[in-house]
Amino acid sequence: MADPQPSPKSASDSETPESSQFLNFPTPQEPLREWTEQNIDPAVMIAAIEAVMQIARSQPDFEAQRLARKTAVRFRY
């Protein structure tokens, strides 16, 4: 299959570094959530979440910090 031809640039096009095109970073016009869903394998995302969770949980006062965020007052509705 032939490589697609690059589209001609207009005079108003700004110069974009090759590296940012390669990485396909999200732009403000492309919401981060949609970009993430389209470009990141769910397995990679889950592995990243797990890694962050492991780091957080390895902190010695992790459970104490969680406890500080809780309310001891019972909720009634």
Added chain:
Amino acid sequence: MPIFAPVFRALNEAGAPFFVIGGHAVVLHGHLRNTFDLDLLISDSKFPLGRAALTALGYRTYFETNAFLQLHAPEQLPPLDLMIVDDRTFRRIEDTSIEKVLDGEQIRIPDVLRLIALKLHATRDANRRTSETDWQDVAALLLTTNQNLEDPELRAIISQYGGPTALSEIGKRLRNS
């Protein structure tokens, strides 16, 4: 690899219905934000069944009151808290709850007004250090779900669960959004 699904399956198999609340419920209502803890709401009558199921998964009690149970998680499972409510409260939240899918499992979350009530309730504990997150969640939920601040039910919930200054606190966050 599933993170939350083993917890949901264990509770369902034990016959202990629950709602996902906290940050994950906020995310499922459409406001994307970071959260690590899994917060679940369970009724008094099903709490023993739920606790036994979670203990069988490897969770251990870190702290306990009559309002919540903080659990220390085993490897590969999320930090978990159970908020405990009376059966009447559980049923009333259930009446308007919404079905969602989280980690491949069908779960239920409170509708936005009941979730706002829970968030506002959390802001009223003077001992907590992080109520700003709850205020921001309330403002984000109102914006994300297009709530009308003139709605009488919403205003009643804000007043009852957030107190007399809640409306102005919410207004501040909405202006900063």
